[in-house]
Amino acid sequence: ELKVEQNPLFLSMQEGKNYTIYCNYSTTSDRLYWYRQDPGKSLESLFVLLSNGAVKQEGRLMASLDTKARLSTLHITAAVHDLSATYFCAPRTSGSRLTFGEGTQLTVNP
Amino acid sequence: DTEVTQTPKHLVMGMTNKKSLKCEQHMGHRAMYWYKQKAKKPPELMFVYSYEKLSINESVPSRFSPECPNSSLLNLHLHALQPEDSALYLCASSQGALWPRVDVGYTFGSGTRLTVV
Numbered sequence: 001e002l003k004v005e006q007n008p009l010f011l012s013m014q015e016g017k018n019y020t021i022y023c024n025y026s027t028t029s030d031r032l033y034w035y036r037q038d039p040g041k042s043l044e045s046l047f048v049l050l051s052n053g054a055v056k057q058e059g060r061l062m063a064s065l066d067t068k069a070r071l072s073t074l075h076i077t078a079a080v081h082d083l084s085a086t087y088f089c090a091p092r093t094s095g096s097r098l099t100f101g102e103g104t105q106l107t108v109n110p
Numbered sequence: 111d112t113e114v115t116q117t118p119k120h121l122v123m124g125m126t127n128k129k130s131l132k133c134e135q136h137m138g139h140r141a142m143y144w145y146k147q148k149a150k151k152p153p154e155l156m157f158v159y160s161y162e163k164l165s166i167n168e169s170v171p172s173r174f175s176p177e178c179p180n181s182s183l184l185n186l187h188l189h190a191l192q193p194e195d196s197a198l199y200l201c202a203s204s205q206g207a208l209w210p211r212v213d214v215g216y217t218f219g220s221g222t223r224l225t226v227v
Binding site for chain 1: 141143151152153154155158160165166200204215216217218219220221223
């Protein structure tokens with residue numbers, strides 16, 4: 001059974017600071033997704049990482065994937081309040097299953 | 111059209127009621143999914159339909175009954191639910207597991223917030 005661990009689960013940071021969210025998973029996966037969820041809302045797709053060494057950037061967010069280490073990171077650069085949300089990683093496994101991590105609740109304070 | 115549309119957005123039902131959740135997409139996607147999300151928890155996969163056939167049932171209780179009438183529609187029929195079934199039910203679609211190199215992402219609907227009383 002695939003286990004997905006995210007850390008930290010809660011992150012409170014100041015505007016302008018940098019931080020990294022980590023996502024470890026226990027079995028082989030062919031790709032990994034990052035999603036954002038605002039309270040009471042659905043999931044917004046941020047990144048899909050398709051191969052080992054993949055790196056994608058969008059604005060202040062950058063995601064990377066190391067399939068050998070079974071590790072993905074989501075790096076936040078110069079955080080702003082609008083980034084406050086819950087972030088989920090989700091490796092894909094057989095049958096197109098997405099297994100979500102517990103989520104990282106990010107709060108960016110002025 | 112790049113959306114997955116779910117109806118209703120909110121549903122309150124009694125434990126003896128029968129209701130249905132509806133999901134629709136017109137992106138030509140051939141895989142559709144139901145996820146359940148409890149408050150402050152990650153989404154959990156319930157069912158996967160691939161080419162209109164049920165391919166995955168994650169040991170979901172029979173009081174939840176999925177149906178895929180055609181490639182654009184996915185229903186979730188609800189009967190004799192329990193209060194602990196109250197959650198956000200998310201539908202998603204993707205191009206299909208047969209095209210792994212093309213299947214870039216999953217599109218999620220806005221969800222149905224279900225309350226069982």
